[in-house]
Amino acid sequence: xxxxxxxxxxxxxxxxxxxxxxxxxxxxxxxxxxxxxxxxxxxxxxxxxxxxxxxxxxxxxxxxxxxxxxxxxxxxxxxxxxxxxxxxxxxxxxxxxxxxxxxxxxxxxxxxxxxxxxxxxxxxxxxxxxxxxxxxxxxxxxxxxxxxxxxxxxxxxxxxxxxxxxxxxxxxxxxxxxxxxxxxxxxxxxxxxxxxxxxxxxxxxxxxxxxxxxxxxxxxxxxxxxxxxxxxxxxxxxxxxxxxxxxxxxxxxxxxxxxxxxxxxxxxxxxxxxxxxxxxxxxxxxxxxxxxxxxxxxx
Numbered sequence: 614x615x616x617x618x619x620x621x622x623x624x625x626x627x628x629x630x631x632x633x634x635x636x637x638x639x640x641x642x643x644x645x646x647x648x649x650x651x652x653x654x655x656x657x658x659x660x661x662x663x664x665x666x667x668x669x670x671x672x673x674x675x676x677x678x679x680x681x682x683x684x685x686x687x688x689x690x691x692x693x694x695x696x697x698x699x700x701x702x703x704x705x706x707x708x709x710x711x712x713x714x715x716x717x718x719x720x721x722x723x724x725x726x727x728x729x730x731x732x733x734x735x736x737x738x739x740x741x742x743x744x745x746x747x748x749x750x751x752x753x754x755x756x757x758x759x760x761x762x763x764x765x766x767x768x769x770x771x772x773x774x775x776x777x778x779x780x781x782x783x784x785x786x787x788x789x790x791x792x793x794x795x796x797x798x799x800x801x802x803x804x805x806x807x808x809x810x811x812x813x814x815x816x817x818x819x820x821x822x823x824x825x826x827x828x829x830x831x832x833x834x835x836x837x838x839x840x841x842x843x844x845x846x847x848x849x850x851x852x853x854x855x856x857x858x859x860x861x862x863x864x865x866x867x868x869x870x871x872x873x874x875x876x877x878x879x880x881x882x883x884x885x886x887x888x889x890x891x892x893x894x895x896x897x898x899x900x901x902x903x904x905x906x907x908x909x910x911x912x
Contacts, residue, residue, distance in 0.1 A: 658892070665689075665885040672877040688878035695879065701855045703863060707886070710860040713778045714841045721785055721837045722830055729792030729826075730818045734804060744793075750786040766851060777851045778859070782841050788833040795829040796822060831898040838894055843887065861887065 659679075664672070666684040693703055731737075732744055762781060771777040799822070807817050823830070848862035864887055867880050 661881075661885055661888055664881040667878070667881070669878055672881065688882045692879040692882045701858075703860075705856060706858060706860040706863040709778075709857065710842060713775075713859065714838060717779055717782045717841045718834055718837045720779070720783055721788060722833050724783060725785060725788040725792045725833050726823060726826060726830065727818060729789055729796050729829075730822050732789075733793050733796040734799075734801070734817075734822075735814065747786050747789050750784070751790065763850070772851055773853045773857070775857055778841075778847055778857075781847070782837070782844070785833065785837060785840075788836060791832055792826060792829045795826050799825055835894055835898055839891055842890060 656679075663679065663681045665688060666686070667681045668683055668685045668687065671678060671682060695703060732740060732747075766772060766777060766781065769780075771780065803821065804817055807821055812820070843861055845859065845861040845865045848858035849865070852858050852862075860883075864883050867883055
């Protein structure tokens with residue numbers, strides 16, 4: 614009897630461990646525990662979507678309803694038809710955010726991958742100090758470098774320019790660390806074989822390294838996207854021209870506007886627009902993020 618129980622337990626845990634993608638009876642107890650938690654965590658997401666499509670009377674209704682009763686697109690039309698007090702349309706802020714985010718994500722991926730390749734596989738004299746500097750930079754929070762960053766930006770003449778949105782956001786010590794750790798797992802013999810075939814260092818980076826570090830690239834894309842898309846501090850601190858400010862900054866002005874009740878619909882739509890890209894990019898890239906953490910040695 615005991616042998617049968619042990620045999621059943623082995624099959625039970627083997628079914629969960631070896632093939633978790635295929636549904637088995639052994640997974641039912643775990644699903645029963647995880648499903649209520651997943652539904653509870655899904656509720657804020659559903660509320661954001663429902664809130665954006667509520668008409669004005671449902672937005673101010675008390676007690677508030679969770680689900681929208683009469684969906685409408687009036688809140689979207691009102692948001693994009695509304696101009697700020699300076700006459701700048703909301704679409705301009707949104708355009709600035711999209712362009713800045715795409716540029717910063719692309720440049721951050723390029724700099725992190727090519728620098729990680731150099732620090733991992735190439736040999737040069739200041740390699741050790743650069744690694745230590747990057748590790749030290751990971752210890753500092755953004756608030757600790759506000760004053761030095763402002764002085765540097767002011768000395769470079771970037772105040773009230775479009776480049777002030779891009780250059781300060783390119784340095785991502787965590788991204789460089791993840792890529793470097795990921796590239797460390799690539800066998801040196803593979804790169805040496807490419808060198809024997811006549812490939813240059815840049816060709817090795819382009820043809821071999823980049824295809825093998827796609828999970829790390831996805832992780833950098835998510836971290837950079839979230840940091841840039843949701844950042845309103847640069848527009849508030851370094852930008853005086855309203856036409857150069859971002860949608861995240863406009864969101865902060867909506868939250869602090871005097872006409873809070875009348876702006877509930879626009880605020881709900883703006884919150885959905887700010888949240889939706891983060892959700893989409895994470896859904897498509899979450900598996901690669903987990904792979905990056907495993908290969909980078911982060912538990």
